[in-house]
Each structure stands twice: as structure tokens, then as C-alpha cells.
Amino acid sequence: MTAARDIDRPTDEPWGLSLVRALVLASAALLGAWPLAGGAALVTAAASAALAVLLARLVMARRLRAVVGAGLGLTLAVLALPLARWIAESTGVWGFLSSRLTLVVSDAALFGGLIGGAVFAVRCLAIRNRAWSVLEAAGVIGAVAHLFARHRELMINRPRWLSDWALTQGLDPQVLLQALGVIAAAAAVMLALRRERPLKLALTLILLLLVGAGVYWLLEDQRIAVDTSPTAGLTGEDKDGDGKPDDPNSGGGGGAGDSLGDGSGGGNPPPPRPVALALFHAEHEPQGGLYYFRQQVLSRFDGTRLSIDESGQFDQDVIRQFPVDGPLDAAPSHDPSFFKRVPTTMFLLVDHPQPLALTASIEVRPHHNPAPRRFVAAYDAVSLALSAPTSRLVGRGSIPDDWSPQKAEHYLAHPDDPRYAALADELARDVDPRFAGDPLMVAYAIKRYLEKEGFYTRKERHLGDDPTGSFLFGSMRGYCVHFAHSAANLFRSQGIAARVAVGYAVDAWTRGAGSAVLILGDRAHAWPEIHIAGVGWVPFDIYPEQSDEPPPRFVDQSLESLLGELARDDPTGGRGDPDGKWAIPWARIGWSLVGLVGVLILGGFSVKLGRLAAAAARPEAHRLQFAATLDRFSDLGLGRRRDETRERHAERLAEWAPSLAPLTRVHLRMALGRPRDDDAQAVYDLSRAVRREYRARMPGWKRALGSLNPFGWWFTR
Amino acid sequence: MFDEHPAPPPALEKTPVEAVRDLAAARAxxxxxxxxxxxxxxxxxxxIELVLVALFGDGHVLLEDYPGSGKTTLAKAxxxxxTDAVHGDIAPFRRVQFTPDLxxxxITGVMVFDTTTNDFHFRRGPVFSHVLLVDEINRTSPKVQAALLEAMAEKQVTVDNVSHRLDALFFVIATQNPLDSVGTYPLxxxxxxxxxxxxxxxxxxxxxxxxxLASWGSPRQGPEGLARVSRGQIIAARDLIRRQVHVSPKVHECLVDIAGILRSDKRxxxxxxxxxxxxxxxxLQVRAMLDGRDFVxxxxxxxLTVPLFRHRLAMVPGADAPERVVRDAARGPLDTLSRSTISR
Incomplete structure (x- = not known):
């Protein structure tokens, strides 16, 4: 041991320098983890970095191979994440500790393992070869730079917690930041020092202190007068609006909603924000020039207005769930001969409580989301669009015979106000006598009345107990919700089953070419639907002739086609393999790699044990004996080097196995010379002697480490 | 007992070497x-080791050295x-300083007219010796160099169409100065x-x-106390080593591989x-014997690769030093040879 300890051993650096190094790296770990970790994790990170520095010094002084040390450190760093996850998710630990403590321990394990392992690995390498210190220096500077990352792009006042503090102290933040940079760089350079004389080390430290003091003196000189009162706007609050804007439409994809009375839709129009994208699988032109994308229906009359039926007994033709595992079907209530099937794929850009689809959707299926960061949901929908001419709808009743009285009552309930029936009766009288009493014709008469007399405006609010009445029997100025509710109540008073649908109505002429239709938030709409016996629910929208609304703007067609391209990013057109061509199966690759490594390790151990067994089984085979003996040293990285003869190799290992030299000589005579009769026995005896010496002289932990190495035999040459 | 590791060299004076019976005697x-x-x-x-390997391996050596570094002393020693009791007329050691007018x-000898017998008879030159030191071999003309090289390669000289055999032990140590090359005839x-x-x-x-320096001037005991060896013993040892040290065919393969790599090297x-x-x-056999082995x-x-091969290469201009090229070439075949001992 002493013979091999030459004067220039890198672990001979003064302990003082090691301590400084530990301090610097611990500070860097603290700074690096600062934005990410909590208190306990920060302490663990700093402590593990310092510990790793000292531990690396100790083990390298005991002549651990640098590669082994680096491997151990990296293994610890890599295992930290699964370990932390296991702690956080294991019910046993949860039961043992409290939930809060479990999270603290998991965090501490993650940061401690990650940082400690990485520092240990780099330190082991750096002790052998100073060039690796560059990594340490980079880590320190990176940790500091990361902390001040917000200071980029001329944001000279960032980070505010520092600059605000500096300004309240009357310091110029820029100089302070420069001083911090100088100190970080100097600390990083210190890491590359090694085996410096104490005088030089002390001088370096004094120089560092002088730099700090100099900067402080400079700052003293540059103090500026500032108003430090709390009203000076230096409270650290973010006032330049870089926070998330309070978007009135964010998460408001519910369209017009069911708010009738408070008139929330009557305020300023929301900015037209894209809320969803529909991809048509086939060309489809809507009958009325409008695409109706329905999300919810309001059918339950609660005494004041219509609301969503929560009982589950009605509106079963509306799909209320998002498809997750498989297709969802609506209860059949339409006669397909009146409708055209329109398959579409919907991509939602903001959250919606219920699936949005072209009315009336009868089936939804999950669809691969091609851009999860852009689309919050994606699904296929099949909708039934009315295709029969109006003439075929005439002459039918509204309530079919198979409806229960309860169901009929549900769809006919309306305010207990005689004015509805009176108005509707009056309007019904104007119907052509040939069609007197026909629900559709009566509905048309009501529709015509509302369209002619109503005035569409978002500026009018109708409050009170009966907003619909306030609108219908008052100014008749209101917006879609008022028209839809008025119409539904009038229909119901005439025995026509009606409800209000909520969603978006998109003018066909505002869309661009291509199969994509972009739905903007300002297209939110509510419209009545009536039921025609034998046909089903049919949208029956009111289009007021008078309006103060500007016409709808064209959709930004480049955005529409861009999102369409994004949605279609699927070689099978959204119909086949859910894994797109860019979807790299990381999980499969990862498990394959794990499996491969496992197989390799198993194979390595098999060969290793096989060689031992073969040597034990055939004592006369001198090559097997010799190779099995050398395997022990190869396990510890002490195999013969390529440019080394067997004799010199044996000489190098004489410290641990003096008998290896005579063994090598006899082995070489058997292989290259004229073997003698007793040579095979000599090889066997000497092999055993070498193994005995190996056991006696090699430290136990090294032997244990060697027995765990599955590939040592590979390096026996 | 030969081939025990580590084997101490045999005691010189006490080992009787009347006849060379085994490798231990040869080593003595x-x-x-x-x-x-x-x-x-x-x-x-x-x-000294390389010179001995050459002597017992029946080769000659070229020393590249500075003046005054002990070449002559080595050759003379x-x-x-x-000793040679049989051929009393052959000098054990001769030295020739090569000059351009040689x-x-x-060096070979000359036919001299003997007036007493009215006949020409051959007077032997310095090559008729056991050890010949040729100083500054590159300072003489190519024809003298060629005459010496014939003597070295074939152990004979031809004068006036008559060939004269040299002694079987004939061993040449030639020197040249690596720096002072003005007015020389490089070999x-x-x-x-x-x-x-x-x-x-x-x-x-x-x-x-x-x-x-310390030994200069002070009376120093001469080498007389150390026993000498006879010419016959050296020749017998040469012969024994050649017969008894085993050279595996794998060693032959290794040498041929090294030569092949050197020949195809772009440098x-x-x-x-x-x-x-x-x-x-x-x-190689002598070197193995010196290490106490009877196999290479x-x-x-x-x-031995570097001293064996480096002077035989003609390098392309600007290439690396030949030592490095030889070492590079030997690395692969040597590794293969070492591997072959366990991989069959």
C-alpha cells in the first residue's frame, strides 16, 4: 500500500480545501434546488452534496476505481426518482408516517439521492482526472444562473425578490447581480484547485473576500435614494400583467349557459376565442345555413325557466358523457329516414362539461388526441342532420302515442301565466285553415311572430322572477336565450313538446374551405327544439329580423386550417392505429431496454458461474483453472491490460497474490513450452493458492463487489 | 535445478563447466x-544483456553511442x-578504427610475398579474432563496409579468390555516432x-x-579473480540453447504477424x-534461457522486438520514430499470443 502511494496522489489535497469544496457544492445544490423543493428537501440536497464530497475523498483515498465510484453515484442518482415515487405511492409508508411527512420524506429522498449521487460520481472522476472538475464548476455556475434565469431578455429588474430587496436597501440590483456572478465564478474556479499549498489557498480565500468587500464598498458608494414606503409599488407584486390574463371566456365553453335572468350574455361580447374544432368526414351543408353544435338541452321547467334535467328520465337522446373507454350511444328517438348521418371528429380547445357535437349526435367514440397540449379532448361523433323537406314533416302530431303522460307533461310544462296561451292561441288562429291545429304550422306562426316583433340585442337585461315574461310581454328586446325560452314556452302552451338546446351556431359562410370548422367562443347560442311525432327532435331556431349585432366575422382561416392540420396529424385519417407515426413508444422501449439489460446480466452471471463450475469439475484442465483464477481479478478491474504480458500482469498483482507469478510461469510452460508430467497438478495447486491469497489479502467489500460483477470474465484475456 | 522462479543465478566460480550438459550450465x-x-x-x-544475447544467439550488434561512453571497454572486457587454448593464433579481441582511407x-588480411619461400602466403587481418570492435563503421567507404559485412554474414573472407574461414565464435561489435554524420557513408x-x-x-x-569517477586512480582489483570461459564452452552453450529452448509455433506466428503488420504499415x-x-x-531462446526458462x-x-527490428525499417519521410512503429506493430500479435494461452 505504501509503495503504491506516490507523492502526487490526487487525494492528498488539504482537508481545508475539501471542506471549502463541500461548502461551495452544498451552496450550489441549495441554490439549484431552491425553486423546486421545500425546506426539508433543500436541507437534504445541501447536506448530501457536502457529504458526497467528503465521502468521495475518503473512498478514493482507499483506492476505489474512479469508474466504479462514478457508476455507484450515477446509479444512486438514477434510482432516486423511482425511490421517491415508491415512497410517495407506497401505502405502507403512508400508513407508517403521516401523509405530509411521507411527501417530505419522498422529496428529501429525491433531491438527496439525485444531487448526492451526481456530486459523488463527478467527484470520484475529478479526483482521478482534474478535467472532470469542469463539470462541478459548470454545475455551480448553472445553479446560480438558473436562479436568476428570469433576468433574461433585458428584464433587468428580475428576479423581483432580489431587485426589490436591493432597491429597498438603496442598492443598484445590477451591481449586486454582477457581484453574485463574480463570486459564483470564483467559487467555481476554486473547485478546480487541488493540492495547493495552504498559503495559496488562504490567499485565494482572502482574494474572494476582498472581491466581496470591494463590491460592497462599490455598492455603498452607489446607494441611491428611493422611497421605501410600502406604497411605492415595491412590494414584489407582479404589476406588469405578465400573469395569466383573466380571460372572461376561459373555461366558459358552455356557450350561452342557462343563465336567463342575470343576463350574463348581455354584457360586452367576449373576444372570439376558439373553443373547438370540428372535422367533417364528408361534405355537409346545413339546411338553414347554420351548423348547430349542441352541448346541453334544457327541458325541465323549474317554475321560472328551463334547466337541465338531472333526473335522468328525460332527454335520453342527448349524450352527456365524454367517451373514455369505448363508444357511447344515445337512446334512439329519431327516424333515420328523415335524417342524414354526418360523421365528424371533434377537438375541444377548452374544457366543456358535456361533449359538444353537431346536433343531433347519436354516437360518440374516443379518438386519439394528436396534440394533447393543444386539444383538451378529441372524439368521433355521428350526428343526424335533418335532410327531409319540410313538407314531409307536416301533418304529424307532436307527442307520440308511446310517450308516458309523465313524459308529455315534462315537455309541456310552462309558466302558469295565461298570457302565453292567449298569445299563442291568437297566433295559431292566423294559420292557414287547411293546416289548422298542425303543430308544425302553429310553431311556424309563433316563430314568424317572434322574428318580426323581436329585437335582438345583448344590451337589454331582463331580471326578476319571470325574465321570459318580461321579455315577451314587455320590450321584446333581448338575445338568443330570451327568444329560445319565449318560443319554447309558447310552443308548450300549444301542446307542442319543446326544449332549449345550448351550444354554438356557426354560420356556414364564415368558414373557410376544407373539412375543418373552427368554433369561436362568440358563436355561443341557445335555440329551441321541437318534437315531431315519428320524426324526432328538430332544431327550430328563431332569427329576429331586427338586430343591433354586427354580422359575424369571418373565422381566421389560417388558424382554422392550422388547427385542422394539427388535428389531422394522423396517417390513418383518425380511423385506425391510435399511435401516430410520431408517437415514440417510450414505455415499450424502456421496458425492452430493462429486459435486455436483465437478460445480459443473467447471461453474464451464467457464464461466470459456468466458468467456475467447469474449473471445479476438471482440475486437470490448466486453461480453465488459470482463467477461473484470473476471473476473480478481472471482476475488480484488475485484468491483464492489452499491452501487458502475463508476467508483468502477475507482477502487478503480486501485492494480492504472490503465487500468481509461479502459476503464470507453469501455465505458460504448458501452453508454449514442453509441459512436464506434474505441471497440471502444479497449476491446480497454485490456482488454489492464489485464490487463498486473494481471499486473505483482498478486502472483503472489494471481493463482495467483485462477486456482483457479472461481466468480469469478459475482461479476462 | 533449472526453471524455478525466482531462480538465483548460479554461483559462478563453483559451477564446473567442463562440459555444457544442460541449460543451467549454459546459463552459468x-x-x-x-x-x-x-x-x-x-x-x-x-x-550488456543485449550484447550477451547477441553473442550466444550468434549475431552481431551495432551500438549507436556517443564517444567515450565505454564501448571499447565493453568490447575489450x-x-x-x-580463453582459447585450441586456436592460439586467433586473438580474443581486436579493434579497428574505420576511416575513409581504409x-x-x-581488415580481411592480405597476400604477402615471402621471399624465403618465393611464395605468397595469406596474412590474416583483424577479422580473425573472437571479438572484433569496429569503431565508427559509417566513416569508411562502402567497399570496406561490404567486405566486413561478408565476413559477418558468412563467417569467411575471400582474398585473391581464396576463401578463408573465420572462427565460429566471430562476433562483431560495431559503433557509430548518431549525431556527427558529416562525411560519413550511412549503412x-x-x-x-x-x-x-x-x-x-x-x-x-x-x-x-x-x-x-570514484574508482579512477584508486587501485582496483582486476577481473582476474573472476573466471573466464573458453571459446568451446560458448559454442557448446549456443548449440545447447538452440536445441533445448522450445519455441512454440504460436511464437513463430506472432513473429510473422509482427513482420506482416510492419510491412503493411503506411509509415x-x-x-x-x-x-x-x-x-x-x-x-529469443537466449533471452528465455537468461530468464530461467526453457520456452519462449x-x-x-x-x-527484444525494438532492438531486433527498429534498424531494419526504412521509414517514409516525416514518419514517427521507428521504435514507436515497432511497438505499435507488436502490440496486437503479442496480445493475441497471450490470449491464446487460455483461449486455445
Whole structure:
């Protein structure tokens, strides 16, 4: 041991320098983890970095191979994440500790393992070869730079917690930041020092202190007068609006909603924000020039207005769930001969409580989301669009015979106000006598009345107990919700089953070419639907002739086609393999790699044990004996080097196995010379002697480490 | 007992070497010569070993050294350690200083007219000796060099169409100065190929140089106390080593592989000859014997490749030093040879 300890051993650096190094790296770990970790994790990170520095010094002084040390450190760093996850998710630990403590321990394990392992690995390498210190220096500077990352792009006042503090102290933040940079760089350079004389080390430290003091003196000189009162706007609050804007439409994809009375839709129009994208699988032109994308229906009359039926007994033709595992079907209530099937794929850009689809959707299926960061949901929908001419709808009743009285009552309930029936009766009288009493014709008469007399405006609010009445029997100025509710109540008073649908109505002429239709938030709409016996629910929208609304703007067609391209990013057109061509199966690759490594390790151990067994089984085979003996040293990285003869190799290992030299000589005579009769026995005896010496002289932990190495035999040459 | 590791060299004076019966006896003879030379030449153990390998491997050496570094002392000590009771007319040691005006007959010998017998008879030149020291071999004309090289290669000289055999022990130590090359006739590769080794000597280390100075002037015991060896013993030992030290076919393969790599190396204009491989075998045998073995191992090849091959290469201009090229070439075949001992 002493013979091999030459004067220039890198672990001979003064302990003082090691301590400084530990301090610097611990500070860097603290700074690096600062934005990410909590208190306990920060302490663990700093402590593990310092510990790793000292531990690396100790083990390298005991002549651990640098590669082994680096491997151990990296293994610890890599295992930290699964370990932390296991702690956080294991019910046993949860039961043992409290939930809060479990999270603290998991965090501490993650940061401690990650940082400690990485520092240990780099330190082991750096002790052998100073060039690796560059990594340490980079880590320190990176940790500091990361902390001040917000200071980029001329944001000279960032980070505010520092600059605000500096300004309240009357310091110029820029100089302070420069001083911090100088100190970080100097600390990083210190890491590359090694085996410096104490005088030089002390001088370096004094120089560092002088730099700090100099900067402080400079700052003293540059103090500026500032108003430090709390009203000076230096409270650290973010006032330049870089926070998330309070978007009135964010998460408001519910369209017009069911708010009738408070008139929330009557305020300023929301900015037209894209809320969803529909991809048509086939060309489809809507009958009325409008695409109706329905999300919810309001059918339950609660005494004041219509609301969503929560009982589950009605509106079963509306799909209320998002498809997750498989297709969802609506209860059949339409006669397909009146409708055209329109398959579409919907991509939602903001959250919606219920699936949005072209009315009336009868089936939804999950669809691969091609851009999860852009689309919050994606699904296929099949909708039934009315295709029969109006003439075929005439002459039918509204309530079919198979409806229960309860169901009929549900769809006919309306305010207990005689004015509805009176108005509707009056309007019904104007119907052509040939069609007197026909629900559709009566509905048309009501529709015509509302369209002619109503005035569409978002500026009018109708409050009170009966907003619909306030609108219908008052100014008749209101917006879609008022028209839809008025119409539904009038229909119901005439025995026509009606409800209000909520969603978006998109003018066909505002869309661009291509199969994509972009739905903007300002297209939110509510419209009545009536039921025609034998046909089903049919949208029956009111289009007021008078309006103060500007016409709808064209959709930004480049955005529409861009999102369409994004949605279609699927070689099978959204119909086949859910894994797109860019979807790299990381999980499969990862498990394959794990499996491969496992197989390799198993194979390595098999060969290793096989060689031992073969040597034990055939004592006369001198090559097997010799190779099995050398395997022990190869396990510890002490195999013969390529440019080394067997004799010199044996000489190098004489410290641990003096008998290896005579063994090598006899082995070489058997292989290259004229073997003698007793040579095979000599090889066997000497092999055993070498193994005995190996056991006696090699430290136990090294032997244990060697027995765990599955590939040592590979390096026996 | 031969081939025990580590085997101490046999006691020189006590070992009877009347006849060379086994390798231990052969080794005793070599050690005796070595002891006599070491007595006179200090701090040159590596050179002495190579010279001995060449002597017992039946080759010649070329020393590249600075003036005054002990070449003559070495050669003289070697010559004086050999006795020859049989051939009294052959000098054990001769030295020739090569100059540009030297003639071939100055070294081979000349026909002289004897007036008493009215006949020509041959007067032997300095090549008729056991050990011949040729100083500054590159200072003489190519024809003298050629005459010497014939003597070295074929152990005979031809004068007036009559061939005269040289002694079987004939051993040449030639020297040349590596720096002072003005007005010289550098030996071409073909002629260098005749030398078994080219030994590049370095200055002796500080301790040995101090020892040399300390011993100067003080009466020093001469080598007379150390036994000499006879010419017959050396020749018998040569023969025994050649017969008894085993050379595995794998060693042959290794040598041929090294030669092949050297020949195909881009840095080498002309590779080594087959003759060099033939000469290498006895040298390897002697080296193995000196290490107490009766078989050649990769260690012997590693030890001797550089002095064996470096002077036989013609390098392309601007290439690396030949030592490095030889070492690079030997690495692969040596590793293969070492591997072959366990991989079958």
C-alpha cells in the first residue's frame, strides 16, 4: 500500500480545501434546488452534496476505481426518482408516517439521492482526472444562473425578490447581480484547485473576500435614494400583467349557459376565442345555413325557466358523457329516414362539461388526441342532420302515442301565466285553415311572430322572477336565450313538446374551405327544439329580423386550417392505429431496454458461474483453472491490460497474490513450452493458492463487489 | 535445478563447466561472462544483456553511442573473458578504427610475398579474432563496409579468390555516432539487416557515473579473480540453447504477424526481412534461457522486438520514430499470443 502511494496522489489535497469544496457544492445544490423543493428537501440536497464530497475523498483515498465510484453515484442518482415515487405511492409508508411527512420524506429522498449521487460520481472522476472538475464548476455556475434565469431578455429588474430587496436597501440590483456572478465564478474556479499549498489557498480565500468587500464598498458608494414606503409599488407584486390574463371566456365553453335572468350574455361580447374544432368526414351543408353544435338541452321547467334535467328520465337522446373507454350511444328517438348521418371528429380547445357535437349526435367514440397540449379532448361523433323537406314533416302530431303522460307533461310544462296561451292561441288562429291545429304550422306562426316583433340585442337585461315574461310581454328586446325560452314556452302552451338546446351556431359562410370548422367562443347560442311525432327532435331556431349585432366575422382561416392540420396529424385519417407515426413508444422501449439489460446480466452471471463450475469439475484442465483464477481479478478491474504480458500482469498483482507469478510461469510452460508430467497438478495447486491469497489479502467489500460483477470474465484475456 | 522462479543465478566460480550438459550450465557460462564485463563496465546492464544475447544467439550488434561512453571497454572486457587454448593464433579481441582511407584488405588480411619461400602466403587481418570492435563503421567507404559485412554474414573472407574461414565464435561489435554524420557513408538498410541488434545507448545514470569517477586512480582489483570461459564452452552453450529452448509455433506466428503488420504499415517504406525473423529465434531462446526458462514467452518477444527490428525499417519521410512503429506493430500479435494461452 505504501509503495503504491506516490507523492502526487490526487487525494492528498488539504482537508481545508475539501471542506471549502463541500461548502461551495452544498451552496450550489441549495441554490439549484431552491425553486423546486421545500425546506426539508433543500436541507437534504445541501447536506448530501457536502457529504458526497467528503465521502468521495475518503473512498478514493482507499483506492476505489474512479469508474466504479462514478457508476455507484450515477446509479444512486438514477434510482432516486423511482425511490421517491415508491415512497410517495407506497401505502405502507403512508400508513407508517403521516401523509405530509411521507411527501417530505419522498422529496428529501429525491433531491438527496439525485444531487448526492451526481456530486459523488463527478467527484470520484475529478479526483482521478482534474478535467472532470469542469463539470462541478459548470454545475455551480448553472445553479446560480438558473436562479436568476428570469433576468433574461433585458428584464433587468428580475428576479423581483432580489431587485426589490436591493432597491429597498438603496442598492443598484445590477451591481449586486454582477457581484453574485463574480463570486459564483470564483467559487467555481476554486473547485478546480487541488493540492495547493495552504498559503495559496488562504490567499485565494482572502482574494474572494476582498472581491466581496470591494463590491460592497462599490455598492455603498452607489446607494441611491428611493422611497421605501410600502406604497411605492415595491412590494414584489407582479404589476406588469405578465400573469395569466383573466380571460372572461376561459373555461366558459358552455356557450350561452342557462343563465336567463342575470343576463350574463348581455354584457360586452367576449373576444372570439376558439373553443373547438370540428372535422367533417364528408361534405355537409346545413339546411338553414347554420351548423348547430349542441352541448346541453334544457327541458325541465323549474317554475321560472328551463334547466337541465338531472333526473335522468328525460332527454335520453342527448349524450352527456365524454367517451373514455369505448363508444357511447344515445337512446334512439329519431327516424333515420328523415335524417342524414354526418360523421365528424371533434377537438375541444377548452374544457366543456358535456361533449359538444353537431346536433343531433347519436354516437360518440374516443379518438386519439394528436396534440394533447393543444386539444383538451378529441372524439368521433355521428350526428343526424335533418335532410327531409319540410313538407314531409307536416301533418304529424307532436307527442307520440308511446310517450308516458309523465313524459308529455315534462315537455309541456310552462309558466302558469295565461298570457302565453292567449298569445299563442291568437297566433295559431292566423294559420292557414287547411293546416289548422298542425303543430308544425302553429310553431311556424309563433316563430314568424317572434322574428318580426323581436329585437335582438345583448344590451337589454331582463331580471326578476319571470325574465321570459318580461321579455315577451314587455320590450321584446333581448338575445338568443330570451327568444329560445319565449318560443319554447309558447310552443308548450300549444301542446307542442319543446326544449332549449345550448351550444354554438356557426354560420356556414364564415368558414373557410376544407373539412375543418373552427368554433369561436362568440358563436355561443341557445335555440329551441321541437318534437315531431315519428320524426324526432328538430332544431327550430328563431332569427329576429331586427338586430343591433354586427354580422359575424369571418373565422381566421389560417388558424382554422392550422388547427385542422394539427388535428389531422394522423396517417390513418383518425380511423385506425391510435399511435401516430410520431408517437415514440417510450414505455415499450424502456421496458425492452430493462429486459435486455436483465437478460445480459443473467447471461453474464451464467457464464461466470459456468466458468467456475467447469474449473471445479476438471482440475486437470490448466486453461480453465488459470482463467477461473484470473476471473476473480478481472471482476475488480484488475485484468491483464492489452499491452501487458502475463508476467508483468502477475507482477502487478503480486501485492494480492504472490503465487500468481509461479502459476503464470507453469501455465505458460504448458501452453508454449514442453509441459512436464506434474505441471497440471502444479497449476491446480497454485490456482488454489492464489485464490487463498486473494481471499486473505483482498478486502472483503472489494471481493463482495467483485462477486456482483457479472461481466468480469469478459475482461479476462 | 533449472526453471524455478525466482531462480538465483548460479554461483559462478563453483559451477564446473567442463562440459555444457544442460541449460543451467549454459546459463552459468553466460553469467560468468556477464560478471567479467560488469566488473569493467558500470551502469550498462541493459546493454550488456543485449550484447550477451547477441553473442550466444550468434549475431552481431551495432551500438549507436556517443564517444567515450565505454564501448571499447565493453568490447575489450568481452574479448578478454574468453580463453582459447585450441586456436592460439586467433586473438580474443581486436579493434579497428574505420576511416575513409581504409582498404578492405586492411581488415580481411592480405597476400604477402615471402621471399624465403618465393611464395605468397595469406596474412590474416583483424577479422580473425573472437571479438572484433569496429569503431565508427559509417566513416569508411562502402567497399570496406561490404567486405566486413561478408565476413559477418558468412563467417569467411575471400582474398585473391581464396576463401578463408573465420572462427565460429566471430562476433562483431560495431559503433557509430548518431549525431556527427558529416562525411560519413550511412549503412543502407540491407547492410544494417546483418546486425542482430542495433542498441541505442544512453548516458549512464548519475550514480554509475559517480562510481566511475570514484574508482579512477584508486587501485582496483582486476577481473582476474573472476573466471573466464573458453571459446568451446560458448559454442557448446549456443548449440545447447538452440536445441533445448522450445519455441512454440504460436511464437513463430506472432513473429510473422509482427513482420506482416510492419510491412503493411503506411509509415514504413520497407519492412523487415525474413532473415530478421530467422535471426530473432536464437536471440529469443537466449533471452528465455537468461530468464530461467526453457520456452519462449511473449515477454521475450516484447523485450527484444525494438532492438531486433527498429534498424531494419526504412521509414517514409516525416514518419514517427521507428521504435514507436515497432511497438505499435507488436502490440496486437503479442496480445493475441497471450490470449491464446487460455483461449486455445
Amino acid at each position: 557460462i553466460v553469467e560468468r561472462v556477464r560478471a567479467r564485463i560488469r566488473h569493467d563496465v558500470m551502469g550498462r546492464d541493459d546493454v 568481452l574479448g578478454e573473458s574468453i 582498404l578492405p584488405s586492411d 543502407p538498410v540491407a547492410q544494417l539487416d546483418r546486425f542482430l541488434f542495433k542498441i541505442r545507448m544512453q548516458h549512464v545514470d548519475r550514480a554509475s557515473e559517480l562510481e566511475v 514504413v517504406a520497407q519492412g523487415v526481412s525474413t532473415r530478421s525473423l530467422v535471426q530473432a529465434i536464437p536471440a 514467452t511473449p515477454a521475450d518477444i516484447e523485450h
